[in-house]
Amino acid sequence: PHDSVPTVTVVVNGVTFETTADVSGNWTIDTEMATPTAGGPFTDLSDGPYDVSVTSTDSGGNSSSDTTTNELTIDTVAPSVPTVTTQTTNDASPVLSGTAESGSTVTVVVNGVTFETTADVSGNWTIDTETATPTTGGPFTDLSDGPYDVSVTSTDSGGNSSSDTTTNELTINTSNLAIPTIESQVTVDNTPVLTGTATPGSIVTVNVGGADFQVTADINGNWVINTETVTPTSGLFNPNVNGANEVIVTSRDALGNSATDASTQELTILSGDADGDGVQDIDEDVNGDGDPTNDDTDGDGTPDYIDSDDDGDGIPTGDEDVNGDGDPTNDDTDGDGIPDYIDSDDDGDGIPTGDEDVNGDGDPTNDDTDGDGIPDYIDSDDDGDGIPTGDEDVNGDGDPRNDDTDGDGTPDYIDSDDDGDGIPTGDEDVNGDGDPTNDDTDGDGIPDYIDSDDDGDGIPTGDEDVNGDDDPTNDNTDGDGIPDYIDSDDDGDGISTKDEDTNGDGNPVNDDCDSDGTPNFLDPDSCDVDGDGVLDLEEDVDGDGNPYNDDCDSDGIPDFKDADSCTDKVTPRKGFSPDGDGDNDFFYIEDIENYPNNTVQIFNRWGNRLFEVKGYDNQGKSWRGESSYGVIPGQKEVPEGTYFYLIDLGDGSEPVSGYVIIKR
Numbered sequence: 001p002h003d004s005v006p007t008v009t010v011v012v013n014g015v016t017f018e019t020t021a022d023v024s025g026n027w028t029i030d031t032e033m034a035t036p037t038a039g040g041p042f043t044d045l046s047d048g049p050y051d052v053s054v055t056s057t058d059s060g061g062n063s064s065s066d067t068t069t070n071e072l073t074i075d076t077v078a079p080s081v082p083t084v085t086t087q088t089t090n091d092a093s094p095v096l097s098g099t100a101e102s103g104s105t106v107t108v109v110v111n112g113v114t115f116e117t118t119a120d121v122s123g124n125w126t127i128d129t130e131t132a133t134p135t136t137g138g139p140f141t142d143l144s145d146g147p148y149d150v151s152v153t154s155t156d157s158g159g160n161s162s163s164d165t166t167t168n169e170l171t172i173n174t175s176n177l178a179i180p181t182i183e184s185q186v187t188v189d190n191t192p193v194l195t196g197t198a199t200p201g202s203i204v205t206v207n208v209g210g211a212d213f214q215v216t217a218d219i220n221g222n223w224v225i226n227t228e229t230v231t232p233t234s235g236l237f238n239p240n241v242n243g244a245n246e247v248i249v250t251s252r253d254a255l256g257n258s259a260t261d262a263s264t265q266e267l268t269i270l271s272g273d274a275d276g277d278g279v280q281d282i283d284e285d286v287n288g289d290g291d292p293t294n295d296d297t298d299g300d301g302t303p304d305y306i307d308s309d310d311d312g313d314g315i316p317t318g319d320e321d322v323n324g325d326g327d328p329t330n331d332d333t334d335g336d337g338i339p340d341y342i343d344s345d346d347d348g349d350g351i352p353t354g355d356e357d358v359n360g361d362g363d364p365t366n367d368d369t370d371g372d373g374i375p376d377y378i379d380s381d382d383d384g385d386g387i388p389t390g391d392e393d394v395n396g397d398g399d400p401r402n403d404d405t406d407g408d409g410t411p412d413y414i415d416s417d418d419d420g421d422g423i424p425t426g427d428e429d430v431n432g433d434g435d436p437t438n439d440d441t442d443g444d445g446i447p448d449y450i451d452s453d454d455d456g457d458g459i460p461t462g463d464e465d466v467n468g469d470d471d472p473t474n475d476n477t478d479g480d481g482i483p484d485y486i487d488s489d490d491d492g493d494g495i496s497t498k499d500e501d502t503n504g505d506g507n508p509v510n511d512d513c514d515s516d517g518t519p520n521f522l523d524p525d526s527c528d529v530d531g532d533g534v535l536d537l538e539e540d541v542d543g544d545g546n547p548y549n550d551d552c553d554s555d556g557i558p559d560f561k562d563a564d565s566c567t568d569k570v571t572p573r574k575g576f577s578p579d580g581d582g583d584n585d586f587f588y589i590e591d592i593e594n595y596p597n598n599t600v601q602i603f604n605r606w607g608n609r610l611f612e613v614k615g616y617d618n619q620g621k622s623w624r625g626e627s628s629y630g631v632i633p634g635q636k637e638v639p640e641g642t643y644f645y646l647i648d649l650g651d652g653s654e655p656v657s658g659y660v661i662i663k664r
Contacts, residue, residue: 015040050072078162082154083099083166084166084170094170201219209238246267270305278327334347383414478491552657575660645660
């Protein structure tokens with residue numbers, strides 16, 4: 001019909017309603033409110049499909065009907081209760097999921113933000129809060145740690161809806177795990193047990209030696225992996241058995257949070273001898289802290305356990321096995337408690353081992369100054385002179401290398417003749433006790449072995465080689481068994497060698513009083529040092545062979561060196577020769593005539609009186625070498641020799657005494 005206001009007849013479930021289409025051609029009937037024109041009353045329909053028959057009739061009676069069927073379906077059943085998958089996550093913009101009636105519209109509200117989606121044919125729904133566009137309440141921001149309620153409503157096509165019945169289905173946990181640890185260790189075990197800590201219950205993955213191991217930290221946060229018995233989750237365990245290994249420990253919780261240890265090189269395996277020096281790596285822990293990797297004796301930056309010369313002395317550690325038992329750790333030449341292989345001065349002589357490379361070839365093991373078969377670096381007496389090398393530090397600065405007594409360029413500790421006097425240092429052990437350091441012939445505080453004049457006689461020891469064979473030890477001028485170089489009286493004449501320096505220049509070698517070509521100190525012929533006309537040996541008044549204890553005037557100067565007479569009032573002549581030649585035939589006493597009341601007595605060395613006279617006058621009353629008392633029966637003349645006088649001047653002064661020598 002084309003009338004402008006047609007009548008619309010609607011029949012549903014046998015009940016007829018009528019209405020008029022509006023100017024736009026639309027019609028509406030509210031079955032609950034409208035009054036049926038036939039078949040009424042209208043009762044609530046049961047769930048199911050219904051045909052709605054519609055006929056439009058215009059004012060001319062023309063009509064037409066709809067061509068569709070079962071246009072109405074009654075559905076009064078609510079959709080199934082939707083669900084939310086409960087989760088704890090470290091994702092602050094998580095993916096939410098759950099179930100709902102297939103095809104229903106799913107409305108999800110979380111933290112005040114609403115999202116919508118449709119359940120798929122399997123009744124599942126998913127919303128990614130990071131990418132989905134909110135319908136209201138947006139934008140969606142990252143959630144803080146804590147629990148969240150996710151409200152889900154499912155609405156079907158009939159407008160029926162239902163909501164989830166759970167709460168706080170979402171927990172955000174972005175907290176960091178505790179940093180896991182690995183216990184550092186140094187071991188000789190090639191398959192060690194590894195231990196450490198991590199967050200209780202976390203999965204611990206340990207990467208070491210090319211393999212990954214996995215274990216769960218216990219309730220106390222401890223974890224243990226025995227690499228010998230635990231099978232790696234990946235890789236093969238093949239650690240460095242001669243040094244450090246990096247162990248990477250990662251712990252991961254159920255949320256995927258993870259943390260990694262902060263330490264490095266926690267595992268050191270030293271199961272061998274990395275540097276091949278004969279000392280097991282584990283035994284090269286010099287400081288005893290259990291870790292050989294931080295021990296570097298010579299400070300060259302290379303730890304001892306991988307250093308072929310631990311103490312940097314030029315001798316490979318393996319070669320410092322002095323006793324040859326294959327173990328350098330028990331060799332301690334100087335007994336200082338430090339094995340040679342880590343001792344910078346193996347023999348403790350004050351000279352670093354490396355500096356005992358005398359020939360400079362870089363190898364101290366082939367230097368043997370004294371040829372005793374013991375290399376200098378382990379020889380306490382390098383030059384074999386009887387003086388320990390350490391004791392040849394003459395200047396006392398702790399370094400024997402700069403002591404060169406004779407200035408020959410060879411330090412004393414490797415010089416067989418320290419003072420260069422021609423006598424090997426070892427032979428200057430005068431007392432024969434094996435120690436030349438305590439022999440000091442002249443008592444000047446300088447031991448003979450470094451004294452250029454051993455007997456202090458003014459003649460350098462080297463110059464006392466009288467026979468010129470370069471060996472002063474076999475020169476013994478006076479045959480007393482004492483070589484001249486340590487004999488204070490070389491010629492045995494009773495006068496010390498140094499006192500035979502008649503010209504006083506400090507050198508007895510150039511003094512020859514009798515001009516016979518033999519210096520006084522080697523010539524038993526007597527001189528007259530004080531020029532008093534009496535030979536030195538004749539001034540041994542007491543006849544004990546020692547002119548030094550004869551001092552007639554008690555002035556501290558022995559007579560043979562003293563030109564002074566023994567008295568100021570009279571001067572007895574020192575000697576005379578009663579041979580009848582008219583010259584010096586009697587004992588002359590100068591100025592005796594000034595004392596007419598004098599008494600003169602003569603005695604021999606045994607104290608026997610030989611002569612006595614009052615008023616001695618150098619004429620008729622004088623002593624001419626005869627005995628007046630017959631101590632030698634039948635003989636008046638006394639023999640050559642020394643005699644003693646006692647002169648009483650008769651003036652109350654002290655008697656004058658002394659000696660007189662007769663030479664026939």
